[in-house]
Amino acid sequence: MSDPERLHPAAVLEYLIKNIRSLIEILLPGSVVLFSSPLRREWIIGFILILLGLYIGFAIIYWLRYRYYVYNDELRVEYGVFTSKKTYIPLERIQSVQVSAGVAQRIFGLVKLEVQTAGGGLAAEVSLPAITLQQANVLQERLHLPPIQRMEEESSDHPSPERKLSWKELMITASTSNGLGVVFLGATALISQVEQIFPDRNIYEMLGHFLSGYGNKGILVWVVMFLLLLIMAWLLSMLGTVLSLGGFLLIREEDRLVISRGLIEKKQVSIPLKRIQAIKIVEGVLRQPFGLITLHVVSAGHGDKSGRDVVLFPLLPKKDLDEFLHIYLPEFAIEKEIIPLSAAAKTRYRLIYTIPALLIAIPVSILLPYGFFSFLLPIGAFFLGVQQYKDAGWKINGDQLLVRSRMFGRVTTLLKRQRVQSFQLRQNPLQRRKGLHAFSIMVASSLGGTNISLNGINEQDSVEIIDWV
Amino acid sequence: MRYEPENRLVASALKYWKWNGFLSSLFWWIVPLAYFFAIRFLEWPQWILGVLIIACVGITILATTLFPKITWERWRYDVSNQEIDLLYGRWIKKRTIIPMVRVQHVDTKQGPLMKQFALSAVTISTAAGSHEIPALAEEVADELRDRISVLARVVEEDV
Numbered sequence: 001m002s003d004p005e006r007l008h009p010a011a012v013l014e015y016l017i018k019n020i021r022s023l024i025e026i027l028l029p030g031s032v033v034l035f036s037s038p039l040r041r042e043w044i045i046g047f048i049l050i051l052l053g054l055y056i057g058f059a060i061i062y063w064l065r066y067r068y069y070v071y072n073d074e075l076r077v078e079y080g081v082f083t084s085k086k087t088y089i090p091l092e093r094i095q096s097v098q099v100s101a102g103v104a105q106r107i108f109g110l111v112k113l114e115v116q117t118a119g120g121g122l123a124a125e126v127s128l129p130a131i132t133l134q135q136a137n138v139l140q141e142r143l144h145l146p147p148i149q150r151m152e153e154e155s156s157d158h159p160s161p162e163r164k165l166s167w168k169e170l171m172i173t174a175s176t177s178n179g180l181g182v183v184f185l186g187a188t189a190l191i192s193q194v195e196q197i198f199p200d201r202n203i204y205e206m207l208g209h210f211l212s213g214y215g216n217k218g219i220l221v222w223v224v225m226f227l228l229l230l231i232m233a234w235l236l237s238m239l240g241t242v243l244s245l246g247g248f249l250l251i252r253e254e255d256r257l258v259i260s261r262g263l264i265e266k267k268q269v270s271i272p273l274k275r276i277q278a279i280k281i282v283e284g285v286l287r288q289p290f291g292l293i294t295l296h297v298v299s300a301g302h303g304d305k306s307g308r309d310v311v312l313f314p315l316l317p318k319k320d321l322d323e324f325l326h327i328y329l330p331e332f333a334i335e336k337e338i339i340p341l342s343a344a345a346k347t348r349y350r351l352i353y354t355i356p357a358l359l360i361a362i363p364v365s366i367l368l369p370y371g372f373f374s375f376l377l378p379i380g381a382f383f384l385g386v387q388q389y390k391d392a393g394w395k396i397n398g399d400q401l402l403v404r405s406r407m408f409g410r411v412t413t414l415l416k417r418q419r420v421q422s423f424q425l426r427q428n429p430l431q432r433r434k435g436l437h438a439f440s441i442m443v444a445s446s447l448g449g450t451n452i453s454l455n456g457i458n459e460q461d462s463v464e465i466i467d468w469v
Numbered sequence: 470m471r472y473e474p475e476n477r478l479v480a481s482a483l484k485y486w487k488w489n490g491f492l493s494s495l496f497w498w499i500v501p502l503a504y505f506f507a508i509r510f511l512e513w514p515q516w517i518l519g520v521l522i523i524a525c526v527g528i529t530i531l532a533t534t535l536f537p538k539i540t541w542e543r544w545r546y547d548v549s550n551q552e553i554d555l556l557y558g559r560w561i562k563k564r565t566i567i568p569m570v571r572v573q574h575v576d577t578k579q580g581p582l583m584k585q586f587a588l589s590a591v592t593i594s595t596a597a598g599s600h601e602i603p604a605l606a607e608e609v610a611d612e613l614r615d616r617i618s619v620l621a622r623v624v625e626e627d628v
Contacts, residue, residue, distance in 0.1 A: 300596060418570075420568060420571070421567070421568075421571045421595040421596055421597035421598070422565055422566065422567045422568075422571065422595055422597065422598065422600065423565065423566040423567075424563055424564065424565040424566075425563070425564040425565075426558070426561055426562065426563050426564075427561065427562040427563075428560060428561040428562075429560060432562070442595070442597040442598055443597060444595075444596035444597045445597070449595075449596070449597025449598045450597070466564070466566065469552075469566050469568070
């Protein structure tokens with residue numbers, strides 16, 4: 001048993017900052033109404049000050065009442081100003097502990113500690129918004145977790161294997177994370193080339209003529225504005241990536257992986273190896289040509305707000321993958337040769353997107369001027385389908401299953417037999433005629449389950465996979 | 470090669486599905502009914518009412534005869550010590566296998582219409598979603614629920 005502990009007093013500040021928006025939303029319109037009323041100014045200011053005082057007083061009482069402790073193998077949190085609330089979490093139900101430090105925490109050298117269980121969706125079950133590193137470590141010890149790495153300094157003489165994301169890699173990650181920007185940068189580069197070949201023509205003006213059909217400059221302005229907006233959006237998303245992935249550090253401890261990241265808000269998450277459900281090797285459209293990959297882990301109790309998997313490492317040359325897995329995830333190994341889909345599945349992949357795209361393109365080309373350009377869509381869809389067929393495949397090696405498929409980026413998933421929550425084999429009437437099957441495997445994840453599926457395997461292979469499960 | 474599961478659903482499940490299909494198909498009759506009232510106030514063509522009624526008759530007939538029959542004919546299940554094996558799907562044939570060690574909990578449920586036919590559904594939940602055997606005789610469902618629950622408890626493992 002440990003004595004009930006309070007949060008650091010800075011939690012009051014954290015609470016005030018967190019709720020400042022709702023405060024402004026109430027105070028601003030309220031004060032406008034009051035000031036325009038015939039009441040005396042001093043009265044109004046006094047009234048607002050009293051409200052503010054009550055608000056701060058509330059935050060202080062909230063802080064005073066907030067206690068946490070470990071008792072009877074449970075993490076217990078008791079809080080609440082008017083109604084007293086108690087949350088008890090059995091220690092063995094805790095799936096992950098995430099430690100982070102935002103601006104408010106870093107000023108006081110504090111951390112925020114969030115506890116996740118497998119149930120209950122994305123929000124953390126318990127969030128301790130401001131505790132000292134020492135308090136956090138005491139708690140970590142009680143929860144049978146290793147002490148937290150220092151959030152600030154670099155862990156230099158660490159005996160465990162570790163890998164950092166260099167600034168160069170960070171920049172490559174950021175600029176290839178969003179396909180849009182590169183496409184438009186490429187387009188403008190191309191246009192400037194064309195301009196040099198035909199120096200007496202203004203290519204933008206030509207584009208404007210072309211798009212309007214009458215040489216109306218008004219449209220040109222809109223096009224340029226639109227392009228500028230897109231470039232701005234891309235730069236912003238790049239900045240977002242830099243801020244969230246900056247200082248990325250992966251450490252392999254005895255029985256867990258510790259990931260630290262973030263430039264302004266530091267985040268640290270530790271994932272026990274035995275809680276890893278599957279790993280995903282993602283080759284994005286823009287990264288694949290350069291032989292670069294991103295690694296994700298699927299784990300129950302981790303994952304960000306949009307339900308995406310945890311990034312294990314943002315950017316890795318493909319040739320380093322074997323070595324990387326060997327050091328950080330020795331249970332997993334990538335297969336060089338994979339079993340392709342049945343040849344009978346080719347038709348499905350060729351038509352699956354092409355037909356809907358044609359259904360859009362045909363009316364569009366009839367109804368709109370220059371609408372025939374929309375036929376690029378079904379052509380693109382056809383080649384995407386062909387590529388998807390080529391990339392897809394699977395391989396069983398002992399108790400590891402590899403599944404590779406492509407939506408846009410190519411994703412290779414590795415999972416262990418003992419992680420399979422359920423296995424499903426499907427066959428629609430068309431597939432029955434050709435003796436084809438589709439399978440999908442559910443593994444546990446932060447959103448209650450991740451589906452790993454592959455369409456177009458033949459009868460014999462389906463039997464092999466169903467026997468593997 | 471593994472064989473397909475053997476156990477069929479009980480015969481009264483077909484009867485239940487027919488009734489269930491009939492009652493659910495009544496929902497579609499709202500459309501012609503609404504149209505019937507609409508044309509009393511609006512100048513909409515009458516013949517559409519005929520089309521809607523024919524379509525609803527078609528839906529009701531299919532929902533009370535063919536659909537339940539296909540579904541029932543396809544359904545098979547097996548519960549061994551290691552896994553639960555389900556075969557089902559009206560158009561798309563689906564085969565689901567749930568390893569016993571992954572079962573988190575299992576429950577039975579019974580709606581008012583199911584009670585009339587002495588049927589129960591067994592729901593098997595894992596950490597990543599749940600699966601259902603939709604219509605078993607009450608005693609069979611209870612026995613199966615208890616059996617799965619015991620089997621699932623043998624291996625206490627982590628997620």
